[in-house]
Amino acid sequence: MARNPRPRFESWGRYPKLYADVVPLSWASDFPLKRPTPAPLLPVGAGRSYGDVCLLDGGTLLATRGLDRLLQFDPLTGVLRCEAGVTLAEILDFAVPRGFFLPVTPGTKYVTVGGAIANDIHGKNHHVAGTFGNHVIQFELVRSDGHHLLCSAERNSDWFSATIGGMGLTGLITWAEIRLRPIVSRKIKYQGDKFVGIEEFVALSRSSANSEYTVAWIDCVATGKNFARGIFMAGDHSEIAEPLVPSSEPWLTLPIDLPEFALNRLSIAAFNTLYYSKQQAKQKRALVDYEPFFYPLDQVLHWNRMYGKSGLLQFQCVIPWEGDQQGITQILKAITSSGLASFLAVIKVFGDVPSPGLMSFPKPGITLALDFPIREEVSFDLLDRLANITLDHGGRMYPAKDARMTAAQFQAFYPQWREFSRYIDPAFGSAFWKRVTNG
Known part of the structure; x- marks a missing residue:
């Protein structure tokens, strides 16, 4: 086990930028560490969490990718x-x-x-x-x-x-x-339906409840008669047997950080219009490979570089079903009026299957996930407003995709946090946990 002196281990959002020692683990016997340190420890895998849940400011990250058998x-x-x-x-x-x-x-x-x-x-x-x-x-x-x-x-x-x-x-x-x-097949039986408005999205979600997979892309820039337009996507595994082969490796990569001006409201609005218009018919049915259905962004390695060196902020919330869809509508209106834009916007429905996890994020309702380029205080102010709207409507946010939640917000979203804290390893910690518990 070789120690690398304080390299930067980035989360996928590349914000915040924190430093910690990294100890690669190759065998289960590598842990506990032979020389425990007074600074906190934290296991990290592929670094695909967006905020600081996989980061430490100092301390030692236990890199687990070597445990790959x-x-x-x-x-x-x-x-x-x-x-x-x-x-x-x-x-x-x-x-x-x-x-x-x-x-x-x-x-x-x-x-x-x-x-x-x-x-x-x-x-x-x-x-x-x-x-x-x-x-x-x-x-x-x-x-x-x-x-x-x-x-x-x-x-x-x-x-x-x-x-x-x-x-x-x-x-x-x-x-x-x-x-x-x-x-029995790599193929997904796909159906795409264009919609305008949250009410139409909810109706499609309910009519597609028997489909195994449902999700929607939503335009968070369009206003007026096109407000909350999107494409609802449903799918099921094909029952027609075919040869099953592994996927080929992606060959596209984003080799450099794009300049931060490349992603702006105009460029994202143009992309969203093209994406919405590429499906000309109101409804489309097709057999598609599972790769583009489940993992469209994985086809471009290091796609997070399109946000530039400053990185990106992701926001994901779930708003419960009670009442109407005012909470989601209010969040979307706050985004369209902010001057910022997100083209990686996903909306879907959580069901009522309970998770075994004490601190799990999903609960019945509508979940919305968006990526925003970091534009100094404008982005931070927007996420603060979105978090407060979520709180006002009885929802909660996803720690794995957060870099802005306050301690008060987190503790309201997850009132069971004190019960959970009894199970935390005394040698472990994270930048996220320190932030949301004032630790």
């Missing part, structure tokens, strides 16, 4: 045991040719299993499948004092619940077992 697979049940540093992309390369797929996947496959558990990721099928944690059978949790805990819904169930969605603070996950789902 597939340990055991049962082709009859689809149960896979793997180390925590294995990425979802690596699981797909192994599982798809064998007729299996991930039970839940976010919008990128370049996240680790440990990170997927720690942030209890969700996907387009939350309304029927719940979160990633719903499909985790068991995992090993190693504490800084050397204790090894085998955690499942039946054994050490309190640690199981605290660690799923626990932001990496309860200890180091070394390996996990997850249950994959069978498939």
Whole structure:
């Protein structure tokens, strides 16, 4: 284990810019560290969290990508045991040719299993499948004092619940077992419907409740008669058997940081108009490969560089169903009037499948996720307003995509945080946790 003196480990949003020592782990026996440090520890995987949940200001980051071994697979049940540093992309390369797929996947496959558990990721099928944690059978949790805990819904169930969605603070996950789902084709039966307005989005969501996957792109720049226009996308795995082969590696990459003026309201408005207009008909049906359906942005490596060196801020909230859709409408109006714009705007519905995680983000309602370029105080002020609107309407924000939540907001969103804090490893911490608990 070689120590690298204080390099920068960036989150995907590239903000905030913090420094910490990095210790790469290659074997489970590498932890606990032989020479514990007084500064906090934090496990990190692929660094695909957007804000500071995967960052430390000082301290030691435990880089887990070296824990990348597939340990055991049962082709009859689809149960896979793997180390925590294995990425979802690596699981797909192994599982798809064998007729299996991930039970839940976010919008990128370049996240680790440990990170997927720690942030209890969700996907387009939350309304029927719940979160990633719903499909985790068991995992090993190693504490800084050397204790090894085998955690499942039946054994050490309190640690199981605290660690799923626990932001990496309860200890180091070394390996996990997850249950994959069978498939016979790479293809997705796709249907795209154009809509205008939140009411039409909600109607499409309800009429598509039997589809396994649903999500929508929404235009957060358009105003007037085009306000809240978008494309609703539903899909199911094809039942027509075909040869199952692994995906090819992406070949496009963004090699440099774009100048910050490249992303502005006019350029994003033009992109959004083109994107909305590319589907000419009101409704479109097609058979598409799972890669562009689930992972459109993964086709361009380092796409976060398009936001420039300053990075980006992501905002994701969920607003409960109670009442009308005033909360989501108010958020969208605040964005359109701010002078900022987001072209990576996603809106979808969370179902009522409960997560096993104590601190998990999803709950029934509408969730909205957006990326904003950092434009000094303008971006920060907007996110502060959006957080307050979310709070006013009984919603909450996603820690894995946050860099701005205040302590008061977080503690209102997650009143169970004090109960969770009892499970935090005394040697562990994060920039996020320090910020939202005034630690």
